[in-house]
Amino acid sequence: MTDDHRSGCPINLSLEVFGDKWSLLIIRDMIFGGKRHFRELLRSQEGISSNILADRLKTLVEMGMLTKSDDPSHKQKAIYSLTEMAIALVPIMAHLGAWGRRYLPVTEELSIRAQLMEEGGPELWERFMDELRVEHLGAAPAVPDRPTVRQTLQAAYEQVMARKAKERELA
Amino acid sequence: MTDDHRSGCPINLSLEVFGDKWSLLIIRDMIFGGKRHFRELLRSQEGISSNILADRLKTLVEMGMLTKSDDPSHKQKAIYSLTEMAIALVPIMAHLGAWGRRYLPVTEELSIRAQLMEEGGPELWERFMDELRVEHLGAAPAVPDRPTVRQTLQAAYEQVMARKAKERELA
DNA sequence: GATACTGCTCTCGATTTAAAAGCAGTTGCA
DNA sequence: TGCAACTGCTTTTAAATCGAGAGCAGTATC
Numbered sequence: 001m002t003d004d005h006r007s008g009c010p011i012n013l014s015l016e017v018f019g020d021k022w023s024l025l026i027i028r029d030m031i032f033g034g035k036r037h038f039r040e041l042l043r044s045q046e047g048i049s050s051n052i053l054a055d056r057l058k059t060l061v062e063m064g065m066l067t068k069s070d071d072p073s074h075k076q077k078a079i080y081s082l083t084e085m086a087i088a089l090v091p092i093m094a095h096l097g098a099w100g101r102r103y104l105p106v107t108e109e110l111s112i113r114a115q116l117m118e119e120g121g122p123e124l125w126e127r128f129m130d131e132l133r134v135e136h137l138g139a140a141p142a143v144p145d146r147p148t149v150r151q152t153l154q155a156a157y158e159q160v161m162a163r164k165a166k167e168r169e170l171a
Numbered sequence: 172m173t174d175d176h177r178s179g180c181p182i183n184l185s186l187e188v189f190g191d192k193w194s195l196l197i198i199r200d201m202i203f204g205g206k207r208h209f210r211e212l213l214r215s216q217e218g219i220s221s222n223i224l225a226d227r228l229k230t231l232v233e234m235g236m237l238t239k240s241d242d243p244s245h246k247q248k249a250i251y252s253l254t255e256m257a258i259a260l261v262p263i264m265a266h267l268g269a270w271g272r273r274y275l276p277v278t279e280e281l282s283i284r285a286q287l288m289e290e291g292g293p294e295l296w297e298r299f300m301d302e303l304r305v306e307h308l309g310a311a312p313a314v315p316d317r318p319t320v321r322q323t324l325q326a327a328y329e330q331v332m333a334r335k336a337k338e339r340e341l342a
Numbered sequence: 343g344a345t346a347c348t349g350c351t352c353t354c355g356a357t358t359t360a361a362a363a364g365c366a367g368t369t370g371c372a
Numbered sequence: 373t374g375c376a377a378c379t380g381c382t383t384t385t386a387a388a389t390c391g392a393g394a395g396c397a398g399t400a401t402c
Contacts, residue, residue: 006217008278010271010285011199011264017275021190028182038349046177049391054350064274076348076399085274092270093182095263100181103235103256104188107179114181192359209380220360225381247368247379 017063022048022056027065027086028093031132032113034150036079037071045110060086081136090129094118109160113153124149188234193219193227198236198257199264202303203284205321207250208242216281231257252307261300265289280331284324295320 006012018024029035029044042053057080060066065086071077097114100106106114117124128149133139147155177183189195200206200215212224219227228251231237236257242248268285271277277285288295299320304310318326 005276007281008276009199009216009281010268010275010277012196012217013275013277014267014271015192015195019190019192019195021186024186024190025183028180039347042349045180046183049393050350051352052391055390057350071348074348074399076350076397078349088270088273092263092266095266096185097181099259099263100185102259104181104184105176105179106181106184110178110180210378213380220362221381222361222383223359228381242379245368245379247366247381249380 017065020056022052023060023065024089024093024096026053026056026060027082027089030066030080030082030086031090031093031128032150032153034135036081037077038080041080082132084133084137087129087132087136090125090132091122094125109157109164112156112160116153116156120149188236191227193223194231194236195260195264195267197224197227197231198253198260201237201251201253201257202261202264202299203321203324205306207252208248209251212251253303255304255308258300258303258307261296261303262293265296280328280335283327283331287324287327291320 005016018027025044025046025048026041029041033040035041038053038057041057042048042050057066057068061068061080064083067081067083069079069081071079094114094117097111098118101111101114101118130139130142131148131150134141176187189198196215196217196219197212200212204211206212209224209228212228213219213221228237228239232239232251235254238252238254240250240252242250265285265288268282269289272282272285272289301310301313302319302321305312
């Protein structure tokens, strides 16, 4: 853990934490994909390689973005959890997704989640963050009488995929 | 300009544009520091080296984040301008600053701007973006009867610096 | 006892980073 | 009319980092 930073500017320091091509994608997969294990994270859309994943997980733990613990069901399994610091990135993820959707060549199926996050606004983000606190920090669940935000996003994704498969079939 | 992306996910595509340690800092200096010229941008807090700056500027222009034009006052000067795509990052900058301020070892003088942006909220961000559109895109100025957002932020920064200098003097 | 799965680590070539010096002009001032 | 300072870079060289692929010791499953 080095303490020499390039500057004390908050944007610079943020970039020193996740200013690379992979760290935020790992966080993304944990938040939106519910992934907790090394082998799960290895199967990312973008094909991260194992040494890079191992290195980033180690760094993210050192930075306080993740914690690592043993899986009681399997002596060799490690479980990675988001800290509050990482959960607090949800609004930034939402903004980033909205920005990317507007200016970059996104695909429909991979941006439907971003669209729903954008439409849901800060209220939805807060609900999502609360669910993540339950899942990763052991917080007490609030009102469990409706599908979780992640389930809703995932269902929308699958719906787009199903529709696209059907369209391909008809063509 | 390559068209092969790792995936069509909006967050991934965003990272492909500014997922490195320097690009966002250049945008930051243009937005908050009002810098437009190569030599100005070279004098960043973090000490970017000239070859990296040249490379990033080139890439950012290719990506559509910046435009480059001649300075009529000096045949060798180039002026870099933000596009709407880059101006749209202002809310993300504000969130990033707020997040960094909360979780990372920022210095007071370099985070006062982030604090004011956070306190000002979306309304202030919009005003700032409008000012940037006037400055960089030649939009028509709106109501010019008060100091600009950048001036306000800069004044706050200088006030902190002055106070700190005085404290050092007394110590 | 065979098979698959666990979180990694190792090796090695390719790419990226960075500091420093240099460069062909342009401009302002004496 | 000279000269110093300034312009946006480029070049060079060494070091650090990245990344694909293979491999590994220890589970768990059947």
